[in-house]
Amino acid sequence: MDTRELRSLGLKATLPRIKILEILEQQTEFSNHLTAEQIYKILIKGNEDIGLATIYRVLTQFESSGIVKRHHFEGGNSVFELDDGEHHDHILCVKCGQIAEFNDDLIEQRQKEISLALGYTLTDHSLYLYGYCAACR
Amino acid sequence: MDTRELRSLGLKATLPRIKILEILEQQTEFSNHLTAEQIYKILIKGNEDIGLATIYRVLTQFESSGIVKRHHFEGGNSVFELDDGEHHDHILCVKCGQIAEFNDDLIEQRQKEISLALGYTLTDHSLYLYGYCAACR
DNA sequence: TTGATTGCAAAGAATTTGCACTGGG
DNA sequence: CCCAGTGCAAATTCTTTGCAATCAA
Numbered sequence: 001m002d003t004r005e006l007r008s009l010g011l012k013a014t015l016p017r018i019k020i021l022e023i024l025e026q027q028t029e030f031s032n033h034l035t036a037e038q039i040y041k042i043l044i045k046g047n048e049d050i051g052l053a054t055i056y057r058v059l060t061q062f063e064s065s066g067i068v069k070r071h072h073f074e075g076g077n078s079v080f081e082l083d084d085g086e087h088h089d090h091i092l093c094v095k096c097g098q099i100a101e102f103n104d105d106l107i108e109q110r111q112k113e114i115s116l117a118l119g120y121t122l123t124d125h126s127l128y129l130y131g132y133c134a135a136c137r
Numbered sequence: 138m139d140t141r142e143l144r145s146l147g148l149k150a151t152l153p154r155i156k157i158l159e160i161l162e163q164q165t166e167f168s169n170h171l172t173a174e175q176i177y178k179i180l181i182k183g184n185e186d187i188g189l190a191t192i193y194r195v196l197t198q199f200e201s202s203g204i205v206k207r208h209h210f211e212g213g214n215s216v217f218e219l220d221d222g223e224h225h226d227h228i229l230c231v232k233c234g235q236i237a238e239f240n241d242d243l244i245e246q247r248q249k250e251i252s253l254a255l256g257y258t259l260t261d262h263s264l265y266l267y268g269y270c271a272a273c274r
Numbered sequence: 275t276t277g278a279t280t281g282c283a284a285a286g287a288a289t290t291t292g293c294a295c296t297g298g299g
Numbered sequence: 300c301c302c303a304g305t306g307c308a309a310a311t312t313c314t315t316t317g318c319a320a321t322c323a324a
Contacts, residue, residue: 130262
């Protein structure tokens with residue numbers, strides 16, 4: 001139950017927060033990576049009277065709480081996805097926007113080696129691949 | 138000579154374009170990755186009367202011409218660097234902003250394999266590593 | 275000369291913030 | 300009941316655009 005999850009984060013279980021969580025959980029066949037605007041439109045369509053500013057605020061809180069991850073894909077706006085704690089990278093279709101996720105131990109390992117060699121202590125990284133998906137090729 | 142380079146791209150050798158090229162070529166000990174704003178300030182300091190809008194326009198033209206690359210680092214604005222045709226990735230210090238470049242064949246290779254496996258035709262990618270540099274550790 | 279280029283100011287797009295009102299605990 | 304949370308509109312930030320003036324070829 002979302003209500004309990006929110007409480008455990010020290011957040012009141014308000015309607016906007018519950019609705020936004022629900023939307024993020026409903027991963028569509030297409031993508032579970034949504035912009036604030038997209039979430040807003042879904043809510044409007046569902047006759048929920050929730051402001052766009054609230055969506056940004058809630059997503060930012062969720063991000064701070066570690067249950068949502070924010071991505072800045074090329075050119076576009078921020079997109080948000082539920083963060084289950086498992087790291088993964090992304091590959092995006094530049095034509096249709098389709099997003100696939102992957103994780104590769106070899107790349108992860110190599111990144112650590114490179115940082116070390118350059119004298120950095122790695123805290124985070126972002127890897128986005130862009131191309132044409134099978135359908136758009 | 139920059140004038141010639143600009144002409145060969147079909148661009149008039151105007152003062153703003155030449156000045157901006159010069160700034161990008163002068164890679165400082167700190168970084169050769171600059172925001173439009175930073176370039177603007179450097180020009181102002183040099184008593185050049187060039188508008189910020191012009192800088193954005195020129196950089197965008199340079200990007201189209203393939204002599205400049207634009208990056209969207211985490212959170213911040215766009216940064217620009219001269220594009221010498223050699224691909225490289227970046228590692229940034231989250232504290233002082235220091236940027237190092239690297240290129241790793243193993244990672245490049247692996248990216249291709251992954252795209253292929255997922256049915257994508259790769260056109261581009263961005264890899265940014267974030268951490269603390271030796272000085273900020 | 276003359277079309278490309280620029281500066282300025284105004285427009286846009288995405289996101290954040292101020293503030294009075296509302297609702298969850 | 301009371302303060303965290305919200306809606307709305309206004310403010311910010313970064314970037315792009317319209318247009319008359321200017322400049323390189």
